[in-house]
Amino acid sequence: MRTASQDLSKEVAAAQAELAATLADLDERMLRDDALLELTATVEAAGRVVDALRLKTAGEVAFRSRRELGEDRLSAQKGCRNGVELLARITLASERTLTQRMRVGEATRPRTALTGDTLPAAFPAASAALRAGTLGYDSALAIIDTLAPIRARVGDLNLERAEHALVAAATGPTVESPLPFAADEVRGQARVWESVLDPDGTEPAEERAMNARGISAGLTRDGLVHRKMALLPEIDAKFETLLNAYLNPRSKPTFTDPDPDAPKDPRATAQARHDVFASLIDGAARSADAPRIGGAAPTVLVSVRQADLDQRCGSGFIEGCDAALSMAAVEQLVCAGGLQHALIGDDGRLVSLSTTDRVFNAQQRRAITLRDGGCIIPGCTIPAAWSEIHHVIAHRDGGETDVCNGVLLCWFHHRTIETSGWQILMIDGVPHVKPPPWLRNGRSDADTPWRRSTKSRTQLADLLERQPVLVE
Ligand SMILES: [Zn+2]
Structure with a gap:
């Protein structure tokens, strides 16, 4: 066994240079079909060796960066939070890829007993096949990711049986097949082993779900922040119920609209759900119970x-x-x-x-809430606690931060107030609205009256009382 790392790196670099020369000379369009396929297979075989080297190095970095080592861990010595960050700096690969490599690398790395003796890897067959360059990375990942979580329940012996069978299927002729199985087939077979060895896996599945729950950090793409959410079913049910409760039922398309005058929601359902979520977060951030950051609400x-x-x-x-x-x-x-x-x-x-x-202060918000009751756009069901206060006359146009110039609007109606066509006018301190042209039934702007708008139940009760009541 060679240990001089300088020599190892040099050897790999020499092989890399040879491959690079092949790559530079290659004109794949000139190859005959058979030659192309042969080259593809050979390149894959070389890739398997490179992948095995990647797994070995990543597994070792992971081991030397394990948390128990505290400040002595390799990642900390190099100024990184953990092994993934250290590997990312060196390899420039994605966090997802590196996490997988570290996982597979650790599972196929020889272990050390407390006595200092060397023990076989947790997955010895996969480890040997990787070293031999016969097991591909995707198949190794499928085998380890399916079997590792059930080891504690099915025992080492059963797991070993499954691992050997799967590695055999992935690397060479078996009784079932004269050819090795591809990674997707191996994954399928691993699932079969899982269901055979661990038939009542529902309880553990719940445990797995509990471990896997989470909301990922945001990834910015095309001006949007994308997050992955893995919600436990009961949390998702609550979330869904909350979204639906505030989604305007009239936003759903119907063939026979019961109320043709009702404003139609131009938003796609997914967009409307996003906007309810926006209001929901606003409400939560403003809530008196929200934790304060430096004395102010989360800002x-x-x-x-x-x-x-x-x-x-x-x-x-x-x-x-x-x-x-x-x-x-x-x-x-x-x-x-x-x-x-x-x-x-x-x-x-x-x-x-x-x-x-x-900024409207708490007293002003309470007063405006009492008067408006919720987003003042007719047909909108977002409650007051989730609404923003809009300056009817913008500050830059001389509008004051005063209850006579502030009305409740939900996030969406606030964002679109200048483009949606809805108009708002304060008449003697009372909010009035005028619908956009497409909701005016052909009437001109001048012929469309300003209508008082409130969702406040006390205000509505007041208004009803003042209406003449017909008594038979
Ligand atoms: Zn609204």
């Missing part, structure tokens, strides 16, 4: 250049978020959440800082 800090804000172009930026914010989003946040001016000199020095103003 999202957006920075924007004054010139961009004045000209209503450009974009804003949220601390810690890759995606830029559209000016419409910035304006909405300014309207509902306030603005603080920071003047920074040419030399980068903070020259002055204004206090936050133009």
